[in-house]
Amino acid sequence: MGAAVMFPSFAYNFYERKLQRSLAADRIPHHIGVMVDGNRRWAKLAGAPTQHGHQAGADKILEFLGWCRELGVEMVTLYMLSTDNMSRSAEEIEQLLDIIGNTLDRLGETRTVRVQPVGALDLLPEHLAVKVTELAERTACIEGLHVNVAVGYGGRREIVDAVKELLMHADSEGASLADVAGNLSVGQISEYLYTRGQPDPDLVIRTSGELRLSGFLMWQSAYSEFYFCEALWPDFRRVDFLRALRDYGRRQRRFGG
Numbered sequence: 257m258g259a260a261v262m263f264p265s266f267a268y269n270f271y272e273r274k275l276q277r278s279l280a281a282d283r284i285p286h287h288i289g290v291m292v293d294g295n296r297r298w299a300k301l302a303g304a305p306t307q308h309g310h311q312a313g314a315d316k317i318l319e320f321l322g323w324c325r326e327l328g329v330e331m332v333t334l335y336m337l338s339t340d341n342m343s344r345s346a347e348e349i350e351q352l353l354d355i356i357g358n359t360l361d362r363l364g365e366t367r368t369v370r371v372q373p374v375g376a377l378d379l380l381p382e383h384l385a386v387k388v389t390e391l392a393e394r395t396a397c398i399e400g401l402h403v404n405v406a407v408g409y410g411g412r413r414e415i416v417d418a419v420k421e422l423l424m425h426a427d428s429e430g431a432s433l434a435d436v437a438g439n440l441s442v443g444q445i446s447e448y449l450y451t452r453g454q455p456d457p458d459l460v461i462r463t464s465g466e467l468r469l470s471g472f473l474m475w476q477s478a479y480s481e482f483y484f485c486e487a488l489w490p491d492f493r494r495v496d497f498l499r500a501l502r503d504y505g506r507r508q509r510r511f512g513g
Contacts, residue, residue, distance in 0.1 A: 268495070275498040279327070283505035285458035287331040288324070289473050289480070292317065294464030294488030301488075307351045312490035314359040321369060323497055324401055331402040333374060333457060335472050339410035342379060356407060357384055363403065364391050370398040374450040375409035376417065404451065411474030418448035418475075451476055459504045461497075463489045479511045 292313055299309025317334060324332055336356055342349060363371055372392050377385040388405060422444060426436045446452065456476040460469070465486045469477065483500040485492065 272495045272498065275495060275502060276327075279498070279501055280505055281328065284328050284501060285481075285504055286329070287333070287455050287457045287459075288329055289333040289335070289457040289460040289477065290320070291335045291460070291462040291470070291472055292489045293335075293462055293466060295490060297464065298488040298490045306348055307355070309490065310352050310355045314355050316490050316492060317359060318362060318366075320492070320497070321363075321401060321403065323494055325368065327501070329401065331404070331454065333404035333406055333451070333473065335406045335409065337375075337407040337409065338470065338472075339376070339379065339408060339413055340470075342408065353381060353384055357387055360387055360391050360405065363405075364394060367395075367398065368400045370395045370400065370402045372402065372404050374404040374406045376413055377408060379408035402454075404454075406472070409450075409472075411469075411471035414450050415445070415475055417450075418445050421448045446475070449475060456480065458509075459483060459500070461485065461500050463487055463492050479509070481507055481509065 295309035295313035296306050297309075298312060299306050302308070317336075321332065336359075337352065341352070344352075360371070363369055371388070373388040377389065380388075384407070388407065423433075423436060425448075451473075456478070457473060457480045459482075460473065460477050460480045461483045462469070462472075463485045465484065467484050469482075473480075481504055483503055485496055485500065487493070487496050
């Protein structure tokens with residue numbers, strides 16, 4: 257019985273090592289966006305409360321970021337809470353926000369990641385907005401993995417907020433609407449996004465088998481590569497991640513050409 261259990265484990269580990277050896281260091285994406293989807297379905301299939309699914313998903317985030325550090329990924333954007341998610345039941349939202357807060361604490365304790373909030377913090381409870389803001393300040397000097405935490409995030413909301421801020425700044429400078437419209441460019445809007453100053457994601461991964469972006473990094477992902485995985489997020493394995501990186505490494509990026 258023991259040998260029967262060990263063989264699948266040995267075969268899995270062998271395959272995982274083989275996959276990793278196949279990755280070229282110069283083909284590892286610098287910035288990866290991840291839609292951590294499938295926590296609720298995972299809980300339902302397990303016959304467990306939804307809260308258990310969100311907690312399992314949070315645990316997977318910490319594990320996933322460890323893989324990213326090992327493989328040389330420099331930046332990760334985690335889609336943890338969308339503006340649409342905030343319309344769920346008050347009980348589920350309260351549980352989810354508590355888990356997100358705990359996950360932020362755990363990220364800070366690692367002292368290996370630089371955390372940056374990406375989203376409309378005014379939509380969050382004050383204590384959570386303060387927590388993520390303070391964590392960003394405490395980790396700002398860390399030179400390790402840069403982690404964007406997308407909470408209270410919506411792609412349409414981000415673009416609207418960017419245009420609003422651009423217009424308000426132009427107004428403070430005394431510019432007319434005609435001046436703003438005449439000089440408006442893609443680069444200008446990019447300067448007011450939540451991710452301003454950052455490179456766009458090279459690769460966007462979505463788990464759970466859904467084949468859509470649901471508003472995630474709508475502007476920034478214009479030329480990103482996409483990888484959709486059937487596994488629910490809590491079941492996402494290191495080998496699934498390696499397969500995504502292998503697939504990315506084989507693609508010829510054309511940036512619209």
